[in-house]
Amino acid sequence: MTGLILAIDQGTTSSRAILFDADTAVVAVAQQEFRQHFPRSGWVEHDPEDLWRSTVETCREAMKTAGVDAGGIAAIGITNQRETTVVWERETGRVIHNAIVWQDRRTAGFCQKLKADGHEDMVAARTGLLLDPYFSGTKIAWILNNVEGARGRAERGELLFGTVDTWLLWRLTGGRVHATDATNASRTLLYGIRSGEWDDELCALIGVPRAMLPEVRDSSGLFGETEADLFGGAIPVAGIAGDQQAATVGQACFRPGMMKSTYGTGCFALLNTGETPVPSKNRLLTTVAYQLNGRRTYALEGSIFVAGAAVQWLRDGLGIIGSAPESGALARQADPAQEVYLVPAFTGLGAPYWDADARGALFGLTRGTGPAELARAALESVCYQTRDLLEAMRGDWPEAASKETVLRVDGGMVASDWTMQCLADMLGAPVDRPEVLETTALGAAYLAGLHAGIYPEPDRFAEGWRLQHRFDPQMAEAERARKYAGWQDAVRRTLTA
Template sequence: MHKSLVAAIDQGTTGTRCAVFNSSGKMIGWAYKKHKQIYPKEKFVEHDPIEILNNARFVLRQAVRNAKAGPKDIASIGITNQRETAVAWNRRTGKPFYNAIVWQDTRTDKYISKISGGELAEYIRSKTGLKISTYFSAPKIRWLIDNNVKFKEALKSGEAMVGNIDSWLIWNLTGGESFRTDYTNASRTMLMDLEKRRWDKDLLNFFGISEGSLPEIVSSLSKEGFGKLKEKGFQNTVINSDLGDQQAALFGERCFSEGDTKITYGTGSFILQNVGKKVSKGTSKLISTCAYGNVDGTCNYALEGSTRIAGNIFGWLINKMKMFKSIKEIESYFDSDYESSVYFVPAFGGLLAPYWDASARGLIIGLSDNSSKKDIVKSAYEAVCMQVSDIFDLLKPAKNEIKVDGGVSRNDHIMQMQADLLGRKLLRSEMQEATAFGSAISAGFSAGIWSFEEIKKFYSRGKIFYPKQNGKDINRRKVYWKKAVERALNWLN
């Protein structure tokens, strides 16, 4: 078994997992650990970077142990992470200046409103492929500059380091020897020139961020790697891959050809379409981003639309509203034949694509004295699918087959509803850990463990969902859904 296994650390919004894969691409070991969700005040969403680092170290060792292997059996490591979540720390002490500010955080909404108009918005769109939004890293870093004196001073003295979660993990796991990020994570900062794949000096000046405080940008897949681990037992094991979580899922679903599209249903929903080696201008309501950087340094690009809320709509019903005790209980109230006039717009922290409205807020509308828990469940299921449908209508994939993954995709009722709304065939892989798998096979490929032809064959098709529902009824539901969304938009303004 010596040096025949590949490990992937998957640092997500709610927890950190590690998966170990053998030479056949089969997962043989797995570990997971949740971290605390911190909500200091309304609009604020934070994570403790030290807790995340400790959890990453724990799950790496535990997954290797569960694979009945040892650290010396790991030939290569991939890292994948929640994107846009920003963390700043001291170069000398290694201590964070503040909690990690999470991608869901909207504390910068007023600042974003202030800078959103005119030439700046067009410049950011043309250079980075992104919309000006609280979603991305740059405004979070700007908030830290304005609100954390120690970080501001460290920026001036050259002691500050700032990046997304991948850079934080890489720097720590390599003993402070490697301060790097990849194309995909850098493309989510609102600071990187998408075509040149380097930090844009004009944007750095605008946001007041020094280039020396940011990580070096390198290709996502790298033979030389992102550094060697300094963790006990894992010394000299190379990190050969670094990908944002949604791009890792795209890779894990083997969406290697132009037009290949995947939908991941996790905390939110994330739709990515591989558009090839050239940046797609697409539509202003979607964003252009890096799909993955190749071993030769070139880049495949993607069009993307994302939603804030998917799986956590059910957590909200259970933990906040106390309407249900478990996911299983929620599922017991679903009836595919039940006719409901209730619509649920889960804009708890605003809406991302295609609306881009941080001031939108959630609503449940269409209630009557006959409404019941059945209506709430049906409308929650439909809300997940309708949000994806809104994005899909703009993306318009040429291919009929769409690959789906993520925790919510294991729900057959939601996937059938989604197939009906999209009018497309959905392919759900048997591999439940598409993100970790994508991270692992990209690392193994970069390290020369697998050829490109071998990783293309690893895909194991699971259940297929074909559209069944009548088109007229679908269109009627969409009309009412859009009316409900209109009510939710611009609520705080």
């Protein structure tokens, strides 16, 4: 067996390794969960050594399952939880603090101060991002300001920063390569998405020494080779992309106007806008979708903080389901006469509202409201939030409004036919579920395999994308408008700003 691609998918709750063959078929999968750390309310951390260990162990397990050694793997592709921040010593590789996870809200006060001082428009114009604790830059500054001696050491060039892809690459290559790709760089608040370079003024504003930052490269290309003793031989690392951008690639959304949405813990929708970044008037993000041969392709992105997490709440918080797949069947039993809305602002509201202080709320409860109605409200909330994003994207980019939207979906929630039909009904647009649901890992594999000569150029790769099922809207327009108006009213009642 030769010519396999090993995809590392380092996520928020688990690390996975997936081997793909030359036809993009999955050959072997290994997955390992790791501990979450919540030192204070609103704080979320990971031990970077857990990320590293689970990555190496799952790679070895997948290789063992497939019966392949290092010589049978053409390249490694990495995709990762974005924005999560790691700082370590250049000489020893020792981390100086736990990784601060993308969900962490500890820098909200710093972000508010930067806004109050009038910096948000400049930051948005250069980075495509908003001043929010979500992104990496203020997390780096927090570590430097709160770990004794860290700021001075960083200014002397003794410390390195990386998002998780950079941390893994540095470890895989034995500390020889300190690099990232343009998609991950574009999530830091420190990177000019038009210039394609780290921005010195932004670094000074946020308080991050330039010497800490990794080299920014294409998403597909040779980043380095692994240490031979890790997997029994050196393997090229040839592709890197943040998880949502990797899913965009895996869904073959290479043409402007194509849109994908990934439903995991949160929901992340990306709309390809081509080689011109589209500024958002509706508090979406402008981000790098991928960079090939030095040319950046951009996207509008909307981030929903709670999607699958709402189903987890039904299971773990309320105890009304025993497993996530039960949610769709329970929702199907709901009384259609009840109009119950859940605004799942458990950790604030993301795009297009960006209200960090909002908290979850239920509206429309009656004595007849029971588990089925709550399940339906939780699943419908994901569909309503997706429509919020689509409406904002159409407002930002008129070209999107002039085209028929077809949404390509992936992630754990898309296995529910009920939820996907609800999504199509609420969008008033088709929803396409692909045959290969491992789109995030597939995107990382494609970027590595493209460089390795295993996979073809994007246009030909897109021809191989295969549809498993299309969900066409069935709801009458009047009912769609009425239900969505009820959602908008519920959100208005929840917002704090």
